Amino acid sequence: MTGIGVTDPRGRIFIEAAAYTDDDAWHATATELRAAGPIHRFAYPDLTPFHVALGHAEVMEIERNSEIFTNEPMATWARERIDLDVPKEPAMVNTLINMDGEEHRSHRALVNDWFKPGAVRQLEDQIRAQAIRSVDEMARRGGSCDFAADIAVNYPLRVILDILGLDEAEFPRVLRLTQELFGASDPDFERVGEDDQMMAVIMDMIGLFTGLNAERRADPTHDLATVIANGAIDGVPLEDMDTYGYYLIVATAGHDTTSNAIAGGLDALLRNPDQLQRLLDDPGLVDSAVDEIVRWVSPVKHFMRSCQRDHTLASGTTLHRGDWILLSYASANRDERVFDDPFRFDIGRADADKHLGFGFGRHYCLGAHIARLEIRALFRELFTRLTHIERTGPTERVASILVSGPKRLPVTYAFKD
Numbered sequence: 260m261t262g263i264g265v266t267d268p269r270g271r272i273f274i275e276a277a278a279y280t281d282d283d284a285w286h287a288t289a290t291e292l293r294a295a296g297p298i299h300r301f302a303y304p305d306l307t308p309f310h311v312a313l314g315h316a317e318v319m320e321i322e323r324n325s326e327i328f329t330n331e332p333m334a335t336w337a338r339e340r341i342d343l344d345v346p347k348e349p350a351m352v353n354t355l356i357n358m359d360g361e362e363h364r365s366h367r368a369l370v371n372d373w374f375k376p377g378a379v380r381q382l383e384d385q386i387r388a389q390a391i392r393s394v395d396e397m398a399r400r401g402g403s404c405d406f407a408a409d410i411a412v413n414y415p416l417r418v419i420l421d422i423l424g425l426d427e428a429e430f431p432r433v434l435r436l437t438q439e440l441f442g443a444s445d446p447d448f449e450r451v452g453e454d455d456q457m458m459a460v461i462m463d464m465i466g467l468f469t470g471l472n473a474e475r476r477a478d479p480t481h482d483l484a485t486v487i488a489n490g491a492i493d494g495v496p497l498e499d500m501d502t503y504g505y506y507l508i509v510a511t512a513g514h515d516t517t518s519n520a521i522a523g524g525l526d527a528l529l530r531n532p533d534q535l536q537r538l539l540d541d542p543g544l545v546d547s548a549v550d551e552i553v554r555w556v557s558p559v560k561h562f563m564r565s566c567q568r569d570h571t572l573a574s575g576t577t578l579h580r581g582d583w584i585l586l587s588y589a590s591a592n593r594d595e596r597v598f599d600d601p602f603r604f605d606i607g608r609a610d611a612d613k614h615l616g617f618g619f620g621r622h623y624c625l626g627a628h629i630a631r632l633e634i635r636a637l638f639r640e641l642f643t644r645l646t647h648i649e650r651t652g653p654t655e656r657v658a659s660i661l662v663s664g665p666k667r668l669p670v671t672y673a674f675k676d
């Protein structure tokens with residue numbers, strides 16, 4: 260750690276939601292911090308001191324050593340104080356994100372096959388149909404819309420409803436719930452009363468999934484809900500409460516992440532007209548553009564790890580038992596030690612697949628293949644049919660330290676006849 264004091268206010272960009280609403284300013288500060296070293300410690304009054312891993316190699320090394328750097332007791336940054344030696348209240352609903360070791364392995368194994376590329380390919384037709392429907396909707400809007408709010412938000416949620424086997428009538432409820440869970444600090448999505456907020460959201464979710472469980476146990480189909488509702492570990496069927504964790508993580512992790520990637524992808528293209536033109540001329544380039552979009556947008560901004568025993572990273576910093584480390588995917592994805600000219604958005608970039616936008620290691624995003632498929636299907640359909648698109652107003656971004664991207668992206672456009 261060099262040159263950066265623990266009270267340096269620049270460290271607040273990682274933990275203050277408002278900082279993520281200005282992407283350029285956020286990256287300018289992260290780049291300064293990265294230049295001073297790939298990992299820093301910050302300590303502010305009344306908050307648990309924390310480290311930030313800004314470098315690509317450091318994020319990977321920490322994720323690779325998942326026995327030393329655990330997701331428990333707190334996998335996302337929070338204002339409450341974290342102490343490894345004080346037992347934490349057990350979570351009401353456990354998700355993969357809160358699990359470590361054997362518990363994580365056995366729970367992930369239940370649904371792993373369902374998310375593998377071969378299985379995901381079977382969703383291709385369904386996803387393409389939803390992509391066509393979204394672009395049809397854009398066409399019906401007669402040449403202008405808010406691409407983020409009108410198109411990018413709805414599409415991944417419809418895919419999630421499809422893969423979970425939920426009725427489309429549940430759309431508004433699941434939409435509001437996922438926005439409140441992940442955009443909890445954004446005034447546009449906020450519920451009153453911060454402490455009770457998360458609990459109320461989770462109770463809503465539980466209500467929604469109770470019926471689904473009962474239906475799939477009585478009448479199994481081929482959807483993900485059937486796998487979850489009838490899941491067993493070592494021959495012991497999952498408790499209802501455990502199944503809710505899966506529904507919760509799939510419904511939330513699969514929604515805002517993908518919609519922010521899609522809206523952020525179009526925003527990046529509009530800011531780089533030469534790249535936009537390449538896609539308009541040859542929509543087939545979408546396949547290679549997907550990873551660059553995820554690298555550039557990095558919709559998931561961070562996860563936290565807790566250090567269980569002292570460990571010296573290859574780059575020299577020693578982390579001690581009890582240290583709490585923020586993995587900054589957004590920073591790692593602009594690491595100049597890995598990406599050639601990292602601030603160039605280039606849909607043909609050769610090193611795009613090195614990005615850490617889906618994380619790394621044991622917790623690597625379970626839905627990465629689905630997410631790629633969704634982004635590809637929507638942009639392929641869009642750029643095959645568009646002749647022209649331009650912005651009509653500024654991009655506004657979600658105020659969240661966890662998942663952020665454009666929430667408003669007003670555009671005007673024309674389709675081929």
Ligand code: HEM
Nearest residue numbers: 355356512513516517520559617618619622624625626630
């Ligand atoms: C562009 C879209 C997406 C991005 C950027 C994204 C990113 C991430 C990241 C960074 C993680 C944590 C990885 C780590 O700790 O190393 C994660 C985990 C996860 N994601 Fe995604 N995700 C996306 C879409 C999806 C979709 C569509 C689904 C499901 C349909 C999904 C389901 C999950 C699950 C279940 C986990 C937890 C895995 C575990 O802890 O073992 N994600 N995702």
